[in-house]
Amino acid sequence: MTAEPFVVVGGDAAGLSAASKCKREDPDREVVVFEKGRWVSYAHCGTPYFVKGEVERLTDLLTLSPDDIEERGIDLRREREVVAVDTDARSVTVRTPAGERREQSYSDLLVATGAHALTAPVDGTDLDGVFSLHGLDDAAAIRAALEPEGEATPESLGGDGYVDRERVERYAAWAPPETVAIVGGGYVGVEMAEAFTAHGLDVHVFQRGDHVLGPFGEAVAERVETELREQGVTLHLDTEVDRLAGEGRVERLECTGDTAIDVDMALVGVGIRPNVSLVADTAVDLGESGAVAVDDYGRTSAEDVYAAGDCAEARHTVTGEFDWVPLGLTANRAGRAIGQTVAGDPKPTGDIAGTAVVKAFEQECGRVGIVDHERTREAGFDPVSETITTASRSGYYPGAAETVVSLTADRETGRLLGGTIVGTDRAAVRIDTVATALEGDMTVGEVENLDLGYAPPFSPVWDPVLTAAKVLNGSLDE
Amino acid sequence: MTAEPFVVVGGDAAGLSAASKCKREDPDREVVVFEKGRWVSYAHCGTPYFVKGEVERLTDLLTLSPDDIEERGIDLRREREVVAVDTDARSVTVRTPAGERREQSYSDLLVATGAHALTAPVDGTDLDGVFSLHGLDDAAAIRAALEPEGEATPESLGGDGYVDRERVERYAAWAPPETVAIVGGGYVGVEMAEAFTAHGLDVHVFQRGDHVLGPFGEAVAERVETELREQGVTLHLDTEVDRLAGEGRVERLECTGDTAIDVDMALVGVGIRPNVSLVADTAVDLGESGAVAVDDYGRTSAEDVYAAGDCAEARHTVTGEFDWVPLGLTANRAGRAIGQTVAGDPKPTGDIAGTAVVKAFEQECGRVGIVDHERTREAGFDPVSETITTASRSGYYPGAAETVVSLTADRETGRLLGGTIVGTDRAAVRIDTVATALEGDMTVGEVENLDLGYAPPFSPVWDPVLTAAKVLNGSLDE
Numbered sequence: 035m036t037a038e039p040f041v042v043v044g045g046d047a048a049g050l051s052a053a054s055k056c057k058r059e060d061p062d063r064e065v066v067v068f069e070k071g072r073w074v075s076y077a078h079c080g081t082p083y084f085v086k087g088e089v090e091r092l093t094d095l096l097t098l099s100p101d102d103i104e105e106r107g108i109d110l111r112r113e114r115e116v117v118a119v120d121t122d123a124r125s126v127t128v129r130t131p132a133g134e135r136r137e138q139s140y141s142d143l144l145v146a147t148g149a150h151a152l153t154a155p156v157d158g159t160d161l162d163g164v165f166s167l168h169g170l171d172d173a174a175a176i177r178a179a180l181e182p183e184g185e186a187t188p189e190s191l192g193g194d195g196y197v198d199r200e201r202v203e204r205y206a207a208w209a210p211p212e213t214v215a216i217v218g219g220g221y222v223g224v225e226m227a228e229a230f231t232a233h234g235l236d237v238h239v240f241q242r243g244d245h246v247l248g249p250f251g252e253a254v255a256e257r258v259e260t261e262l263r264e265q266g267v268t269l270h271l272d273t274e275v276d277r278l279a280g281e282g283r284v285e286r287l288e289c290t291g292d293t294a295i296d297v298d299m300a301l302v303g304v305g306i307r308p309n310v311s312l313v314a315d316t317a318v319d320l321g322e323s324g325a326v327a328v329d330d331y332g333r334t335s336a337e338d339v340y341a342a343g344d345c346a347e348a349r350h351t352v353t354g355e356f357d358w359v360p361l362g363l364t365a366n367r368a369g370r371a372i373g374q375t376v377a378g379d380p381k382p383t384g385d386i387a388g389t390a391v392v393k394a395f396e397q398e399c400g401r402v403g404i405v406d407h408e409r410t411r412e413a414g415f416d417p418v419s420e421t422i423t424t425a426s427r428s429g430y431y432p433g434a435a436e437t438v439v440s441l442t443a444d445r446e447t448g449r450l451l452g453g454t455i456v457g458t459d460r461a462a463v464r465i466d467t468v469a470t471a472l473e474g475d476m477t478v479g480e481v482e483n484l485d486l487g488y489a490p491p492f493s494p495v496w497d498p499v500l501t502a503a504k505v506l507n508g509s510l511d512e
Numbered sequence: 513m514t515a516e517p518f519v520v521v522g523g524d525a526a527g528l529s530a531a532s533k534c535k536r537e538d539p540d541r542e543v544v545v546f547e548k549g550r551w552v553s554y555a556h557c558g559t560p561y562f563v564k565g566e567v568e569r570l571t572d573l574l575t576l577s578p579d580d581i582e583e584r585g586i587d588l589r590r591e592r593e594v595v596a597v598d599t600d601a602r603s604v605t606v607r608t609p610a611g612e613r614r615e616q617s618y619s620d621l622l623v624a625t626g627a628h629a630l631t632a633p634v635d636g637t638d639l640d641g642v643f644s645l646h647g648l649d650d651a652a653a654i655r656a657a658l659e660p661e662g663e664a665t666p667e668s669l670g671g672d673g674y675v676d677r678e679r680v681e682r683y684a685a686w687a688p689p690e691t692v693a694i695v696g697g698g699y700v701g702v703e704m705a706e707a708f709t710a711h712g713l714d715v716h717v718f719q720r721g722d723h724v725l726g727p728f729g730e731a732v733a734e735r736v737e738t739e740l741r742e743q744g745v746t747l748h749l750d751t752e753v754d755r756l757a758g759e760g761r762v763e764r765l766e767c768t769g770d771t772a773i774d775v776d777m778a779l780v781g782v783g784i785r786p787n788v789s790l791v792a793d794t795a796v797d798l799g800e801s802g803a804v805a806v807d808d809y810g811r812t813s814a815e816d817v818y819a820a821g822d823c824a825e826a827r828h829t830v831t832g833e834f835d836w837v838p839l840g841l842t843a844n845r846a847g848r849a850i851g852q853t854v855a856g857d858p859k860p861t862g863d864i865a866g867t868a869v870v871k872a873f874e875q876e877c878g879r880v881g882i883v884d885h886e887r888t889r890e891a892g893f894d895p896v897s898e899t900i901t902t903a904s905r906s907g908y909y910p911g912a913a914e915t916v917v918s919l920t921a922d923r924e925t926g927r928l929l930g931g932t933i934v935g936t937d938r939a940a941v942r943i944d945t946v947a948t949a950l951e952g953d954m955t956v957g958e959v960e961n962l963d964l965g966y967a968p969p970f971s972p973v974w975d976p977v978l979t980a981a982k983v984l985n986g987s988l989d990e
Contacts, residue, residue, distance in 0.1 A: 047973070077906060077908070077968070077973075079906070079966070079967060079968050080906055080908055080909065080968045083908075083909060083968055083969075088909070088910050089908045089909065094908040095908055351963070361966065362966050362973050363963065363964065363966045363973050363974070363978075364963070366973050366974065367961065382961075384960075384961030384963070385961070385963065386963045387962075387963040388963070389963045389964060389965045389966075390965060390967075391965035391966065391967045391970050391971075392967055393967060393969045393970070398969075398970065400965055402963075402965075428555060428557070428558055430555070430558055430561075430567045430572040430573055431558065431561060431566065431567065432566050460938050460941050462965055462967065462969075462970045463938050463941050463942060463965070463970055463971070464941060464944070465965050466942070466944070466945045466962075466964045466965055466975065466977075467944045467945060467947075467948050469945075469962060469963055469964055469965065470945050470948035470949050470952065470954075470962055470964075471948050471952070473952075473958070473961075473962055473963065474948065474949070474951075474952025474953075474954060475952075476948075476952060480951070483845065483860075483862035483863070483951075484865075484944075484947060484948055484951055485829070485841065485842070485862070485863065485864050485865040485866070485867045485880075485947055485951065486841065486867060486944045486947055486948075487867045487868060487869035487878055487880075487940060487941070487943050487944055487947065488557070488839065488840050488841045488867075488869065489557060489868075489869045489870055489871060489940065490555070490557050490558045490561055491561075491871045491876075491940075492869050492871070492876065492940045492941055493869075493941070495525070495555075495840050495841055495844050496841070496844065497944065499944075500841075
């Protein structure tokens with residue numbers, strides 16, 4: 035038994051996956067998890083659906099309760115912020131809510147500090163009624179504001195014992211807003227457009243670039259933009275938001291140029307950044323992306339210090355280089371692998387493929403790999419793409435829906451580099467076929483010859499992915 | 513330009529894919545397709561949904577009409593049965609409806625004669641009201657029998673000009689049956705149980721073995737059996753049907769032992785066999801499976817003679833051996849490749865993985881590779897399997913449904929050998945992930961580390977396939 039504990043900083047996906055796995059593999063090992071907030075082990079990705087009202091209670095979003103965690107033999111310490119790391123002394127400094135500082139030694143340390151929502155460069159984000167959506171307290175406050183005046187309570191939202199009561203009570207006293215501006219048309223912006231629309235709000239989405247969902251490419255974006263408009267959302271593309279303005283409470287959104295609209299709520303979702311300040315001046319190096327640099331086992335440049343989750347890089351299967359793609363599965367998987375490694379049975383954290391799926395009202399969207407031609411060129415490839423539109427099922431079978439697949443390959447080698455998909459019928463799940471092909475280093479010719487399932491209720495004879503591969507393979511031959 | 517034409521025997525998936533591709537690649541090439549029946553280019557797999565009534569017209573099931581085919585420059589000759597092949601003379605003998613025989617020379621020949629439904633060892637299958645479901649005439653007759661007395665006509669069924677009028681008219685005169693026996697619980701049996709139930713019939717399924725859907729393994733079968741029973745279907749497992757009896761028209765089904773039930777309709781779906789009689793006494797060799805032996809380009813043992821589709825073997829990606837797995841995509845793909853090869857640009861037909869999906873009422877089922885332990889052992893592997901049950905979406909998201917995944921791997925190498933899946937929410941499409949992993953020769957450890965898509969509406973953080981791989985990988989370590 036090691037004298038000092040395995041110390042984990044951050045009590046969410048990566049941190050608790052590591053703690054749980056380590057404890058399971060080596061039950062005698064002492065494992066201490068510090069979490070600066072009250073919430074632990076919650077499903078970030080579920081928060082838009084809590085705001086929408088499809089998920090009733092905040093606690094429904096918890097994978098594990100603190101009691102569950104304690105039952106696993108993990109020493110969980112909530113409301114304890116780790117404020118410093120000393121890699122020479124192999125210890126961390128922990129601050130209590132009362133402001134006291136204590137030292138904690140470690141044998142192994144996992145930095146799983148996550149990420150935070152950006153608000154820059156928009157001014158006025160400190161006004162009342164301006165939100166980010168990063169964590170359950172944000173979700174609770176937004177939903178409190180949306181519910182009929184005076185109705186929401188910390189208890190009715192299922193936040194008992196955890197939630198920021200003062201914030202919930204303040205927004206519960208609001209008359210429900212009528213017009214909301216969403217600044218940023220990424221995942222969160224698109225998902226929250228759906229959530230706000232469900233509450234009957236007049237929803238405006240502002241996007242600086244010419245398309246929403248940038249990483250999903252143009253073919254997906256165009257379909258999603260049509261969907262958003264059909265659902266009553268007003269899109270302001272190529273529009274830069276300058277500031278949110280109001281007297282204490284947000285009243286107006288002003289764009290560069292002349293555009294301005296009256297709003298009584300705003301959500302700023304312009305991206306996230308890794309939480310790396312804890313290790314900024316230590317022996318733990320950052321990568322080019324600004325996230326913590328790691329190797330294939332999640333090891334940082336400092337001895338026995340690991341990093342995982344939204345604060346860390348991971349190796350991208352297409353480029354072979356380390357990149358920052360903060361997503362839920364990556365965090366869970368890397369955490370779990372590191373837990374096993376710390377327990378004495380080293381396991382690689384696994385490559386990432388940049389696989390992401392998102393629901394935009396009725397449209398299911400997926401993307402994987404590298405689809406942007408500029409980025410593929412930077413990675414040394416000569417990209418060729420094809421986009422096809424086909425049916426999700428045999429054309430004669432009820433419910434067949436248009437499905438758009440775009441695939442990108444390297445001209446010289448034929449190697450698949452990435453793909454996107456959009457459609458209303460089982461589209462998102464099909465991106466997993468492309469992800470698996472990418473991780474198998476397949477060429478487009480190999481993808482074209484995949485023996486995928488066919489039955490009229492589920493797919494046409496040639497699955498949409500196969501049709502795209504067939505067309506792209508034809509282009510490569512030219 | 514070759515003097516003699518490319519001759520194709522059989523005007524369905526494989527034959528017309530080959531003809532179309534050859535003509536597209538080499539427009540000057542003469543391509544002649546002989547089809548013994550009137551129907552061409554029809555979707556076999558859609559016939560249960562025509563019987564059910566979800567597909568309105570028989571012609572909806574045609575991928576290409578004869579006119580479409582002629583427009584492609586293909587010389588299509590329907591109602592012309594090829595009755596002999598002379599590989600020395602490089603010619604085939606064709607019989608016209610009038611009984612005349614004519615010789616047709618070929619430069620290249622594709623045997624795409626398909627398969628036929630077995631009825632043995634059940635006696636009495638020649639009684640009125642006993643059907644197989646193999647082709648559109650069967651589908652038309654069954655649906656005519658199900659519709660109110662005197663209502664169905666060749667025209668109302670959308671069979672104008674093609675359908676067996678006499679048979680449709682005869683069954684249209686029937687009072688709709690009340691009790692139907694389905695002999696055989698394979699794909700067709702399960703799909704037709706759904707179709708007959710939709711018409712309000714009392715449906716009995718007889719299965720000789722202890723489970724329906726044998727190739728899908730026990731985990732899928734058990735769930736499907738529960739589903740069938742919940743939908744009102746009576747299952748007779750471990751029950752061998754001896755004979756169908758009646759005076760001209762089927763009235764009773766008798767099993768080995770004492771069981772007998774009164775029925776007024778029966779469907780026999782106990783399997784299919786390749787149509788190989790055409791080449792039985794020629795230089796075209798058959799494989800061990802009884803289907804035509806081919807190489808990776810679909811070439812038979814006879815010079816310039818190819819075979820594809822339900823009459824031919826194909827190489828299985830798991831065993832590396834040739835096997836007979838008659839499925840729609842395989843036929844289309846092999847046909848297309850052979851068309852390209854014949855046009856002068858050789859292309860392999862592609863491996864098969866035995867991927868199959870089927871809908872059983874609300875349950876979506878998928879299977880791929882080799883999942884039967886005895887068969888894996890015969891192929892030289894030491895199989896280990898694990899079966900898991902998990903949610904199809906994040907547990908808190910509405911519509912999450914139980915999904916059962918079973919994976920099989922080789923103990924020594926960890927190589928994935930096969931898998932099955934069943935569930936009501938996007939289950940079938942997920943088998944494509946397993947199929948792609950199989951064709952990428954992945955180990956279970958590699959599957960466990962796949963970066964699959966995650967968003968609450970579509971999957972849990974760990975996709976069901978990943979969870980299964982994680983558990984199986986744990987077992988392999990033991």
